[in-house]
Amino acid sequence: MTKETEKTVWRDKADKESARDNEFGYSTTAELSRKAFRGELPIKQRACLEIIGAGGKSKVIELGQGELTIGRSPGCAIQLRRSIVSRSHAQVTFRNEEYHLEDLGSTNGTYVNGIKVERCILRNNDQIDIGGVKMLFSEQKSLQKL
């Protein structure tokens, strides 16, 4: 009996508050059909290599979803004009939604975070070193412009 009384009191209070809120017009929310939540915006996966140059100057190269070669040769997408960089030194490939860095049999090696690697799946903020040229890998997902 006591419990029932308390319940009634609580309901009365809630009803009064609700009625008061309605006077200001902000307590009710228009209902949307669930269909309205089904539309999804397309996501774009973006990845960049930031090449850190002398004096802190840097150049940002956006990575696509194909292959990108790094080396001394003019045919490379990222050309590094240093004698210790091999003609075709390393390659970045997008595969299974991940970026893979692969050494192409270079003379002086490809380093990720200080480790000499043959292949490596790249992760955000990995630091790559090719012939003394430092690069920062970063990736992010963002909404595609409609």
Add this chain to the structure above:
Amino acid sequence: MSPASQAKTLVTFWGTRGSISTPGRTTEKYGGNTPCVGVRYQDTHLIFDAGTGIRNLGLELTEENTPEGCSLHLFLSHTHWDHIQGLPFFQPAYRKDTNLTIYGSPRKERFLASILEGLMDFEYFPVGMSSFSADITIREISRAPIELGGLRVDWQEQVYHPGGSVRYRVSANRKKIIYATDVELNHIFQPAGSSQEHKALAQDYLEFISRADLLIADGQYTDEEYGGKVGWGHTSIELLLDVAAQAQVKQLAVFHHDPQHSDTFLDELWMRNRSRYHAAHKEMDIFWAREGLTLAV
């Protein structure tokens, strides 16, 4: 130089996490899959442990789809879940053109074959081991080293892990790669009373890993954590570093990361200690083993 001497041995980390897989955003750099390491020398494929990481190795081997099929040699350190749980998801095991030999310790109460069959018992998994189409041989290793296509594999039992485990050494082209996980070196190198038995075990370990070009070793805990995990069968990172340096190891991959160690935790641990590590162990390259990483040895 002959082509054989120019050939590289490639080591790939497919799973580096200890105890249980830890998928998610916080472990994507060092990896969430449990132990599996691939060693490839020319056409010879060795695999160390069949943790959940072996699934991705299987996918890569299937993608390569060599017309002559493939011959694979899987060496198990032991049969705790985290080291065998990926086997039922290893695609090449379901291909007729695969030859798979599985090696493990002979010092088990049950035969290795029956333990692996138990893993795929109907109560645990809907497909039994008889569904594997590959030609599978299960071998309990003997005292003699194993010679495989220019590689030699030696092994030793490790006692300080519940149920025991095995460490392996691969020699190719005058290079040595050691896979030595799931062992509590703190028990051997820091015993309360330094007995003759401990000294002999320490000597065995140091000789086995001596001058390794790459040592992949259990470093699950920090020193602070180890205090609460004595007897759990894993080594603290600081002790591992000291032991590896003592054995003049050239490159050390700290492996079998604790499930609680996120990427941020491991990165911060590295940043805090790297200067000290380098100063104390000048001749040794040290890194946290990382899933998706391939090294040439």
